[in-house]
Amino acid sequence: MSDAAPDPFGVGLPLDTQLSRPRPGSVLLAVDGEIDTLTAARLQAGLDEAVEAARADGASVVADLSGVTFLASSGLAVLIGAARRLAELGGRLHLVAASRAVTRPLQVTGADALFDIHDDVAAALATAPFPDVAPPPGEVGR
Amino acid sequence: MSDAETLDGMSTVEVRTSATAALIPTIRAVASDLAARADFDLDAISDLRMAVDEACATLVDAADPTSVLQCRFLVRPERIRVHAEVEAAKADTVLSTDTFGWRVLQTLADDVEVLHEAGVDGRRATVGIRLDKSAGDVPR
Numbered sequence: 442m443s444d445a446a447p448d449p450f451g452v453g454l455p456l457d458t459q460l461s462r463p464r465p466g467s468v469l470l471a472v473d474g475e476i477d478t479l480t481a482a483r484l485q486a487g488l489d490e491a492v493e494a495a496r497a498d499g500a501s502v503v504a505d506l507s508g509v510t511f512l513a514s515s516g517l518a519v520l521i522g523a524a525r526r527l528a529e530l531g532g533r534l535h536l537v538a539a540s541r542a543v544t545r546p547l548q549v550t551g552a553d554a555l556f557d558i559h560d561d562v563a564a565a566l567a568t569a570p571f572p573d574v575a576p577p578p579g580e581v582g583r
Numbered sequence: 584m585s586d587a588e589t590l591d592g593m594s595t596v597e598v599r600t601s602a603t604a605a606l607i608p609t610i611r612a613v614a615s616d617l618a619a620r621a622d623f624d625l626d627a628i629s630d631l632r633m634a635v636d637e638a639c640a641t642l643v644d645a646a647d648p649t650s651v652l653q654c655r656f657l658v659r660p661e662r663i664r665v666h667a668e669v670e671a672a673k674a675d676t677v678l679s680t681d682t683f684g685w686r687v688l689q690t691l692a693d694d695v696e697v698l699h700e701a702g703v704d705g706r707r708a709t710v711g712i713r714l715d716k717s718a719g720d721v722p723r
Contacts, residue, residue, distance in 0.1 A: 478640045479604050511611070513636050514687040545629040550687055 456480035457508075458487030460494065467566055468495045473508030476516030484516055488523040496530060503565045505537040512546045524555045533557050535565045594658035602646035602669045610654050611636040617656050618663060623718045631716045634691040635665055637684050638712040642669045645676050645710050661718045662693075668711035674702055678710055693717050 456474035463469050470491040476484050488504065495502045504520070506512075524534040535557045538544050547553040559565035598613050600606040614635040618628040639652060646652065646669035657664040678697050679685070689695055698711035 475608060477604075477607065477636060478643075479607075511608075511632070511636075513633060513640070514684040515640070517687070518683055541625055541629055545626055546633055546687075549626075549630065549690055 456483045458483060460487065460490055462494075462500075463562070463566060466500050467503055468500045469503045469505060469562065469566075471505045471508065475511035476509055476519075477511060477513040478515045481513070481515040481519050485519045485522075488519065492523060492526055492530075495527070495532070501532060501535060502527060503535040503537065503559075503562065505562050505565070506543045507537055507539055507561070509538075510540070510542050512543050514546075514550075517546060517550060517552055521552060521555055535559060535568075537562050537565050596656040596658070598654045598656075600652050600654075602643050602648075602650040602652040604640060604643050606652070607636055607639045607643065610639055610652070613654075614656065614663075614665070617658055618716075618718075621658050621663060621718060623663075623716075627716060627719055630691045631663060631665075634688055634695075634714055634716060635667075637688040637691070638665065638667050638695075638714060641678060641682075641684060641688070642667055642710060642712060645672060645678055646670060647672045647707065650707075663716050665714045665716070666711065667713075668698070668709050670707040671699075671710045674708045676708065676710055678712070688712075688714070691716075 456472070456476060459471045461469045461471070468491045470487050472484060472487065474480060491502050491504070494500065520534070520536070527534050533556070537559050538547060539560050547556070547558070557568070559568065596613065596617060598610050600609065611632045615628055615632040618631045623631065635654070639654065642652060650670035653668045655666045657666070677699065680697060692714040693716055695712065695714040698713060700709045700711070702708040
C-alpha cells in the first residue's frame, strides 16, 4: 500500500523542549516526554541551543525535567555531555528533577554528582542567580 | 529459550514486536506493569523498566531489519527474569558490552548475561540478553 499513512510509531513518543529566559542570567529549557534512544537527539538539540544561548551572555542553564516520565542511558549521556560542555565554560548544569522517573536513573548511575539538582524551577533559579558561564574573553573586567 | 522456562505453570508473559526502537516504549510499559503487580518496590519498578529499555535498545541495534524482538517475562516470587532476543544482523554479530548503556544495565539489574546462538539448519543466528531483577533491595 504505497498510499498508506506514515507509521504512527515511526518517530517515537513525543518529546517537547522549550527554551525561555525567565529572568536575566538564566536560560531555562523545559523538557516534556520520555527520553530514550529515539528521542535523545531532540534533548540534545534543545540543550545545544540552551548552552549556546548561555555562552553568548554568560547565563546559567536550567533544564526543567519535571515533565519527563522516562530517562534512559541515552538521555543520561546527553545530559552528561551538556554538563561537561558547561563545565569547560566554567559553569554547571542545573536540573529540576522531582519525579522518581528522573531521580532514580540519576541516583543509580551516580550521575547526580555531575549536576546541581533542584526540586522545582523556582529553587533552581533562586540558587543560580549569578552567571555560571564565564563571559567571552575580552569582556572580563569591563 | 527452553520450553521448561515457559511451560512451568507460573506467570509468563511474552511480547513480540518488530525489532524497532519505536516499539520499545510498549515493551518497557509491560515490564513496568508486571513489576508493579508483582509488588516490586518503586525503585525496583523504575530499575526494571529502564533495564528492559536498555536491553531492548541494545538488541534492536544488533538486529536484522526484518527480525522480531521477542521479550519473555518470567514472573516469579520476589523476582522477574527477562529474556529478550532478536535475529542477528550478521552471523558473527556480537553485542558490545564496553558501552555506557551496558554499564548502566549492569547497575540496574541484579544479574545480566549476553546470549549468542549460532544459526543452524537455515535458521539465523540470534543474540539475546537475560536479566534478573528482584522485587526490592538485595545485597550486591
